[in-house]
Amino acid sequence: MDELDLAWEDEDRPRHRRRASGPPARSRKKKGRGGKTFLALLISLLVVGGLAYGVYAGIDRIQGMFSAPDYSGGGTGQVTIEVISGQLAADIAATLQEKDVVKSAKAFVEAAKKDERSKKLQPGFYSLHKQMKASAALSLMLDPRSRLVNKVTLAEGLTYQDTFKKLAEATKLPYDDFENAAKDPKALGVGDVWYARQDGKQRSPGIEGFLFPATYDFPPNLDATGVLKIIVARFNEEIEKIGFIEAVQNNLHISPFEALVASSIAQVEGLDKDQPGIVRVLYNRVYSGKFPCNCLQVDSTVNYYLRITGKGAKPSTELLQSELHNKNDPYNTHDVAGLPIGPISNPGSSALSAAMNPPKSDFYYFLAIDTAGNTAYAKTYAEFQKLWEQAQKNGVK
Structure with a gap:
């Protein structure tokens, strides 16, 4: 502030040297210093504020340059995506981007990192929409109803x-x-x-x-x-x-x-x-x-x-x-x-x-010995006959 004050003082002084008339120099300097100090402070705040805004805007712009492009909505239409066993999130993300489900693979990978449920994503076919927000696409894939299967x-x-x-x-x-x-x-x-x-x-x-x-x-x-x-x-x-x-x-x-x-x-x-x-x-x-x-x-x-x-x-x-x-x-x-x-x-x-x-x-013979289906064995036909009689008593038909 002192340096700014000095600069502003130099601009107010006459260009030729002469003794000024009027109040003593000390009094004039004190009065002028109060007005100039306020002005300098105001300018300083404006400059600092402008710099701060510039830095903020620059950071925001830089962050925008490096953040993953992403759609904002739930998408439209229908598209079928296959998740293959052994694929990583990056592989799935690449497929989603290729099919225009998500705007960028990076957006889906980032969404998967934030959601622990993504580790449970199963191989198979999924019915999704085009141009979905990455997090919305992930949530839909984690919904069992989105998985297209013929289970038997x-x-x-x-x-x-x-x-x-x-x-x-x-x-x-x-x-x-x-x-x-x-x-x-x-x-x-x-x-x-x-x-x-x-x-x-x-x-x-x-x-x-x-x-x-x-x-x-x-x-x-x-x-x-x-x-x-x-x-x-x-x-x-x-x-x-x-x-x-x-x-x-x-x-x-x-x-x-x-x-x-x-x-x-x-x-x-x-x-x-x-x-x-x-x-x-x-x-x-x-x-x-x-x-x-x-x-x-x-x-x-x-x-x-x-x-x-x-x-x-x-x-x-x-x-x-x-x-x-x-x-x-x-x-x-x-x-x-x-x-x-x-x-x-x-x-x-x-x-x-x-x-x-x-x-x-x-053993050369076997038969169900009871209604639970347990098996008994015999070496000879005579032994088998005895087992058969026992099976009948146990309700085997």
């Missing part, structure tokens, strides 16, 4: 027909589309290893056994071939995970397809805990050479043929002799040696594991 649960032991019916219902695709797509299992991912049998018997060419039971979320606009490819791929993943092919070839010395057939029978014959013992009985009957005609003689294969031919399954006590010994039935195991021509259901993990590692035993 395939239980263990379903036949291919039952499976196709469930798939048709979930996807709204015609049942016949699945029938047609299944005519070429190799095209769906069934490998060559499943087309060989070591017992010399004919192999069923169908898709039965390869439709792995699980819960599936199918993306929209997928045709029947695409749906079945996903299911077969899941089967292949399970087979590889448990080492099924190597185990049955190296330890049991049978073809993977034969073991798959055995697992499909065990799946419908008993509870998970009993399936290994049931598989052992099946193997003993077919491969030991100690059972009459090496025939399985199980009613589940008879019932399978009745089901796929539209006649419906029956309790064992109601099966006719003509049905048990039908020479036209390719799944006849009462008169034909060995395992049937193909699986009779689609087995799950438990039955597949049972088929690759059954316990050693000399």
Whole structure:
């Protein structure tokens, strides 16, 4: 202030030197200093205020240069976005920007960082709008109602027909589309290893056994071939995970397809805990050479043929002799040696594991001993008869 004051004083003084008349210099200086000091203070405040505003405006402009461009509203129209498993927020953001859902990928990434729920974003297809505020787009993606899925649960032991019916219902695709797509299992991912049998018997060419039971979320606009490819791929993943092919070839010395057939029978014959013992009985009957005609003689294969031919399954006590010994039935195991021509259901993990590692035993008979489905085993037919009498007392029909 002193320097400013001095500058202003110099401008008021005469340019030539002479002694001023009037009041003493000290008095004049004091009076002039008060007016000039106020003026200088005012100018100083204006200058400082102007500088402060300039700095504020500059910072605001710089922040604007580096902040992420973003839309302000909830968007319009409809657009479908796919989130792929393993994608990072930046990957998803890039897709959203490309589809004009958000104005910039950076805006979505910043919104995701601020919302802990973004870590729970699931893979799949989402219905969003164009030109949405990034935070609004994220909130919509976190809403389960925005996820486009055809969800279906395939239980263990379903036949291919039952499976196709469930798939048709979930996807709204015609049942016949699945029938047609299944005519070429190799095209769906069934490998060559499943087309060989070591017992010399004919192999069923169908898709039965390869439709792995699980819960599936199918993306929209997928045709029947695409749906079945996903299911077969899941089967292949399970087979590889448990080492099924190597185990049955190296330890049991049978073809993977034969073991798959055995697992499909065990799946419908008993509870998970009993399936290994049931598989052992099946193997003993077919491969030991100690059972009459090496025939399985199980009613589940008879019932399978009745089901796929539209006649419906029956309790064992109601099966006719003509049905048990039908020479036209390719799944006849009462008169034909060995395992049937193909699986009779689609087995799950438990039955597949049972088929690759059954316990050693000399049992040749099994039956449900109670209404809960628990299985009992016998070595001889006489022992089996006694178990059957006990089962009847327990209410088994």
